[in-house]
Amino acid sequence: MTSLPLLLCSLLYLGLLFSVAYWAEKRTRKGRRFIDNPYVYALSISVYCTAWTFYGSVGRASSDGIEYLTSFIGPTLGAPLWWSIQRKIIRICKTQRITSIADFISSRYGKSRMLGVMATLLCVLGAIPYISIQLKAITTSFAVLSGQPLTGASGAFLSNQALIISLALALFTILFGTRKLEATEQHEGLVTAIAFESIVKLVAFLSIGLFVTFSLFDGPADLFEQAAAIPSLVKLFTFSSSTSTTNWFWYSCLSMMAILFLPRQFQVAVVENVDEKHLNKAMWLFPLYLFLINLFVLPLTFAGKLLLSPAVDADNYVLSLPLQFGQNGLALLAYIGGFSAATSMIIVETIALSVMISNNVVMPILVNRPSWQTRFDPMTGGASRSSIVITIRRLAIVSLLLLAYIYYHYVANHYSLVSVGVISFVAVAQFTPAMIGGLFWKRGSQQGAKVGLLMGALVWLYTLIMPSLVSVGLLPTSIVSDGPFGLAFLKPYEFLGLTGLDPISHALFWSLFFNTGGYLWGAFNRPQSLIEQNQALLFVDVFRLARSGEQSVTWNGQALATDLRSLLATFFGEEPTRRALDRYIQRNQLSVGSDYADPRLVTYAEKWLAGAIGTASARIMVASVTNEEPLSVDEVIHILKASQELMTVNKKLTRKSAELQQMTQQLSLANERLKQTDQQKDDFVSTVTHEIRTPLTSIRALSEILHDQTDMDEQVRQEFLSRVIRETERLSRLINQVLDMERYDSGRYSLNLERIAMADLISESVENVAQLARDKGVWLEVCPTLAPLSVNGDRDRLMQVLINLLSNAIKFAPADTGHVRICLQAHEHWAELSVTDNGVGIEPDVQQLIFEKFYQASNQTVRKPKGSGLGLAISKKIIDLHNGNISVLSAPGQGAQFICSLPAYYT
Amino acid sequence: MKVLIVDDEPNILLSLEYLMKKEGYRVFIARDGAEAFDIIRQELPDLLLLDVMMPRVDGYEVCQFVKQSPEYQHCKVIFLSAKSKEADIQKGLDLGADLYLPKPFSTRELVAKAHELMQN
Known part of the structure; x- marks a missing residue:
C-alpha cells in the first residue's frame, strides 16, 4: 500500500x-x-x-x-x-x-x-x-x-x-x-x-x-x-x-x-x-x-x-x-x-x-491587568474576552x-x-494525595498540597525523566550507574538504596512517599487560612451541604458597606435592606465603624441573596462587590448568561417589593384605624361612666336626705321618692342602650326581617308618643297622604327609631307652641320618612356629630332636655343595618327635619 | 349665710336646696353659669356649690370669675362634679376652689365641709 x-x-x-x-x-x-x-x-x-x-x-x-x-x-x-x-x-x-x-x-x-x-x-x-x-x-x-x-x-x-x-x-x-x-x-x-x-x-x-x-x-x-x-x-x-x-x-x-x-x-x-x-x-x-x-x-x-x-x-x-x-x-x-x-x-x-x-x-x-478589572462590563468586553480565551x-x-x-x-x-x-x-x-486528601480530609491544607506536589514531581523528574535523558545521550551514563557525583544512595533507579523494584515501581514508591509525607507535614505544620477552611468544608461536605442547602462561604475579602447595601437594595429595595442589615448588625453586635462590611455581614448578604437568586449567582453578585479575588473568565461568561435570568428575577422582585410596600401601607392604615377605635372605646367608656354618675348622684343625694331627715314633709318625701324612682329608670334605660349600642357596634345584632307597611308603623309610633306630646302641648301631625310603601325590616327596631325621632322632636319643640310633623314620600325605590319640628334647631357644624355616641353629653352649648346621648347613634345604626340612610336638615332657630330613607316597594 | 347652688340637673338643685335650707342657709339656685353670674353680683353669696359641666358658661369660668374679683374674696367655692379625673380636680383647685367633691358625693360630707368653710 x-x-x-x-x-x-x-x-x-x-x-x-x-x-x-x-x-x-x-x-x-x-x-x-x-x-x-x-x-x-x-x-x-x-x-x-x-x-x-x-x-x-x-x-x-x-x-x-x-x-x-x-x-x-x-x-x-x-x-x-x-x-x-x-x-x-x-x-x-x-x-x-x-x-x-x-x-x-x-x-x-x-x-x-x-x-x-x-x-x-x-x-x-x-x-x-x-x-x-x-x-x-x-x-x-x-x-x-x-x-x-x-x-x-x-x-x-x-x-x-x-x-x-x-x-x-x-x-x-x-x-x-x-x-x-x-x-x-x-x-x-x-x-x-x-x-x-x-x-x-x-x-x-x-x-x-x-x-x-x-x-x-x-x-x-x-x-x-x-x-x-x-x-x-x-x-x-x-x-x-x-x-x-x-x-x-x-x-x-x-x-x-x-x-x-x-x-x-x-x-x-x-x-x-x-x-x-x-x-x-x-x-x-x-x-x-x-x-x-x-x-x-x-x-x-x-x-x-x-x-x-x-x-x-x-x-x-x-x-x-x-x-x-x-x-x-x-x-x-x-x-x-x-x-x-x-x-x-x-x-x-x-x-x-x-x-x-x-x-x-x-x-x-x-x-489581574487593570483592563480586565472592569467587572461589571460584560456587555462591552465579553465577546472580545472570550475570543482572547x-x-x-x-x-x-x-x-x-x-x-x-x-x-x-x-x-x-x-x-x-x-x-x-x-x-x-x-x-x-x-495528584493522588492532594485529591484523595482534598475529598475526604478537611485538614488537608494548601501548604501540604504545594509541598507534596512539588516533592512528588521532583522525585518523578529525578527517578524517571532524568534517566530517560541519560539514555538518549543528553546526560552522562555515570549518573545512572554510579549516582550523581558518585553518590551511590542518589542513584536514580536505586534511590536511598532501595533495590528490588523495577524503575517504575521504584519511582512510584518514592514519589508517593515524599508526596504524601510533604502533604501530611504541611497539613499539620501550619493552620489553614479562612478561605482554605471554607473550601475544605465545601468540598469534603459537598453532599451534606447540598442537602441542607447551606453553602456557607465566609468571605475574607473586603466589601464596602455601601456597595453591599446598594447591591442588596437593587434586589430587595432600600428600606427592607436597611432594616434587615441593621437588625443583623445589632443582633450580632458587629462593629460599624469601618467603611468595610464585616465578613459575617457579607456572608449574611450572600445567603440572603441566595434565597432569591440561587447560591451560585449570589456568590457571583457578592463577589462583584467584594475584592476577594477577580472574577474568572468563566464567571464573567456565566454572568452574561445569567443576566437574562437575573433580569426576570429582578422584575419579579421589584413587583414583590411594591406589593410589600402597599401591604405595609395598608397595615399601618389598619393600625391607625385600630388605634382610633381604641381611642373611641376609651372615650365611650369614660362617657358612659360619666353618664351613669349623674343619675347615681341624684339617687344618692335624694335617698340620703330621705334617710337622714326624719321630719320631712310627707309631700316632699313623696316627691323625693318618685324622683329616685325616675332616676333609677333612667339608669336602667341608659344601661340597656349602652348594651344595645355595643351589640350593633360589634355586629352581633341580626335583624328579624319581615314585610312592614310604613303607614302602620307610623301610626303605631305616633300613638306611642301621643301622650308625651299632649303633656307638653305639642301639636303632633301626621301628613294626610302617606305613600303606600312597604319595607323589608325589623319591626321593633324601626319602631324604636321612629319613637326616638318623634320624642326627640317633641323634646326640642317649644312647649305649647310646638309642632311636630311626620310624613312619608316615595322617592324612586326609597321610602323617605321625615320628622320635622319647630324647635331650636341645630348648628350646621354639629349636624353630623349628633349621630355620634354621647355627642350631646360632652358638647352641649344650648340648654335642652337631656337624653342618654345614645338615641340618635342607635337610630343611625339601625337604619344602617337596613341599608338605609339618616340625615338632618336644620338651621339654628328654625327647627329641624330628620330624614330617614329606606329601600322600599309599593304595597 | 348665703349659698348659691349651680347645676343643670334638677334633682341636684332640688335635693341640695332642701338640705341647705334645713342647715339654715339662705339658698339661691342657678341652672347654668350665666344665671349664676347674675345672682352672684346681686346677692354676694358666701358659698358656691358649683357643677362643672353646664351649658353656655361652665363651672370653671364661674370659679375663676369669683376668685379673681376682689369684691367676692370672702366667697368660698365647692365643686361638685362628675368629672373625677385627677387633672379635672387639679384644674378646679388651681382656679382657687376650696374643695372639689366628685359625684356621686355624700350629702353628709358636703354639709360638714360647708360648715367648716363657713366657720373659718
Whole structure:
C-alpha cells in the first residue's frame, strides 16, 4: 500500500469523525442530547485505551508476559470505588463549576493560583511524553503499512509524516474543541466522536484477534497448544516465582490512580458528565470494555512470536500479522483502529490541557491587568474576552503538539510505547494525595498540597525523566550507574538504596512517599487560612451541604458597606435592606465603624441573596462587590448568561417589593384605624361612666336626705321618692342602650326581617308618643297622604327609631307652641320618612356629630332636655343595618327635619 | 349665710336646696353659669356649690370669675362634679376652689365641709 491512499484514508477518517461530532451537536441543539446516555459515557471513558493499549499491550505482553494486564486490572478493581470518589468529584465540579483537575486542586486548597499553575505544569510535563507516543504509534503504523522505512529518528526534523500528522491533529482539535467558549466546558460533539472512536478501535482489535485466532490457527486451543510447545512463550502466560508480585501491586495501583486523575479521563468522566447516574452503568461497562479489548492480546502475541520473524517489533504485531498474510483490508482496519485510539487520546488530552493552561496559568495573569478589572462590563468586553480565551487555547493546543513532536523526535523514538506511557502515569499519580486528601480530609491544607506536589514531581523528574535523558545521550551514563557525583544512595533507579523494584515501581514508591509525607507535614505544620477552611468544608461536605442547602462561604475579602447595601437594595429595595442589615448588625453586635462590611455581614448578604437568586449567582453578585479575588473568565461568561435570568428575577422582585410596600401601607392604615377605635372605646367608656354618675348622684343625694331627715314633709318625701324612682329608670334605660349600642357596634345584632307597611308603623309610633306630646302641648301631625310603601325590616327596631325621632322632636319643640310633623314620600325605590319640628334647631357644624355616641353629653352649648346621648347613634345604626340612610336638615332657630330613607316597594 | 347652688340637673338643685335650707342657709339656685353670674353680683353669696359641666358658661369660668374679683374674696367655692379625673380636680383647685367633691358625693360630707368653710 502506498502512502498517498493511506494519508487520504486517515484524512477521510478524520472527516468522518468531524461529521459525527457535527451531527451530535446539531441533535443537541434540537434538544435530543445524544450524550445523555450511560453507554456513550462509558465509551467516552474508554479514551483510556490509547495507541499504547492498541499496539503496546501486545508489545508488552511479548516482553513481560501477563504483567501487561496490570494497566487494566487496576481500573477494573478501582471501578467500584468510583461511586464514592468519582461521584463526589463530579458533584463538587458541578457545584463549584470546576473544569479541570488543576482547577480542582487550586480551588480545593484555598483557590491557590500557585497550585493551579503547579498542577498544570505537572499535567503538561506528564502529558507531553504520552502524546508523543501517540504520534509515534501513528507514524510507525503508517510506515509499516505503507512499507516505508521508519524515518522518525534519522530523517530531518521537518520532513516526516509525524510532523504533518501533528499539525493536522492540531487543526482538527482546534476545530473540535475550541470553536466557541462554554462556561461548562462541555463538548457534546467531541464526546460523541470519542465514543465513536472507542467503538472503532474495539471492533478493529477484535477483528484482528478473530482473524488470527480462527483463520491463522484452529481456534484458541490450537494457538495455546502451539505456544505451550515453546518454553520461552510458556513463561509469558504463567505466574512463576520470577514474576514480581510487588510490581503487580504497584502497576495496578498506578493505573487505578491514572484512570481517576489523567487530564483526559478527568475531562470525559467528570467535566463532560451530564448525569451522575451514568456512573452506575459505567462502573461495569468500562471494565467490560477493558476485558474485550484485552481478550486477544495473548493470542496475538503468540501468533506474532510463532509466525513472524524475530526482527518485527512486537509493538507492530497487530499490523504486521494481517499484512504478512495478505489481508490488506484487515491491516487497514487495524491501522484505523490504532489511529482512532491515538487521535482520541490526543484530542481530549490537548483540549483538557489547553483549558488548564488558559484558565489556570494565562488567565490569572491577564485578569489581574487593570483592563480586565472592569467587572461589571460584560456587555462591552465579553465577546472580545472570550475570543482572547479561545486564541490562548488554540495556541496552547498547537504548542502542546509541537512539544510532543519534539519529544517524540528526540526521545520517545528510543522507547517502547508502554514505558513512555507509564512515565506519564507516574506523573499523574502525584495528584493522588492532594485529591484523595482534598475529598475526604478537611485538614488537608494548601501548604501540604504545594509541598507534596512539588516533592512528588521532583522525585518523578529525578527517578524517571532524568534517566530517560541519560539514555538518549543528553546526560552522562555515570549518573545512572554510579549516582550523581558518585553518590551511590542518589542513584536514580536505586534511590536511598532501595533495590528490588523495577524503575517504575521504584519511582512510584518514592514519589508517593515524599508526596504524601510533604502533604501530611504541611497539613499539620501550619493552620489553614479562612478561605482554605471554607473550601475544605465545601468540598469534603459537598453532599451534606447540598442537602441542607447551606453553602456557607465566609468571605475574607473586603466589601464596602455601601456597595453591599446598594447591591442588596437593587434586589430587595432600600428600606427592607436597611432594616434587615441593621437588625443583623445589632443582633450580632458587629462593629460599624469601618467603611468595610464585616465578613459575617457579607456572608449574611450572600445567603440572603441566595434565597432569591440561587447560591451560585449570589456568590457571583457578592463577589462583584467584594475584592476577594477577580472574577474568572468563566464567571464573567456565566454572568452574561445569567443576566437574562437575573433580569426576570429582578422584575419579579421589584413587583414583590411594591406589593410589600402597599401591604405595609395598608397595615399601618389598619393600625391607625385600630388605634382610633381604641381611642373611641376609651372615650365611650369614660362617657358612659360619666353618664351613669349623674343619675347615681341624684339617687344618692335624694335617698340620703330621705334617710337622714326624719321630719320631712310627707309631700316632699313623696316627691323625693318618685324622683329616685325616675332616676333609677333612667339608669336602667341608659344601661340597656349602652348594651344595645355595643351589640350593633360589634355586629352581633341580626335583624328579624319581615314585610312592614310604613303607614302602620307610623301610626303605631305616633300613638306611642301621643301622650308625651299632649303633656307638653305639642301639636303632633301626621301628613294626610302617606305613600303606600312597604319595607323589608325589623319591626321593633324601626319602631324604636321612629319613637326616638318623634320624642326627640317633641323634646326640642317649644312647649305649647310646638309642632311636630311626620310624613312619608316615595322617592324612586326609597321610602323617605321625615320628622320635622319647630324647635331650636341645630348648628350646621354639629349636624353630623349628633349621630355620634354621647355627642350631646360632652358638647352641649344650648340648654335642652337631656337624653342618654345614645338615641340618635342607635337610630343611625339601625337604619344602617337596613341599608338605609339618616340625615338632618336644620338651621339654628328654625327647627329641624330628620330624614330617614329606606329601600322600599309599593304595597 | 348665703349659698348659691349651680347645676343643670334638677334633682341636684332640688335635693341640695332642701338640705341647705334645713342647715339654715339662705339658698339661691342657678341652672347654668350665666344665671349664676347674675345672682352672684346681686346677692354676694358666701358659698358656691358649683357643677362643672353646664351649658353656655361652665363651672370653671364661674370659679375663676369669683376668685379673681376682689369684691367676692370672702366667697368660698365647692365643686361638685362628675368629672373625677385627677387633672379635672387639679384644674378646679388651681382656679382657687376650696374643695372639689366628685359625684356621686355624700350629702353628709358636703354639709360638714360647708360648715367648716363657713366657720373659718
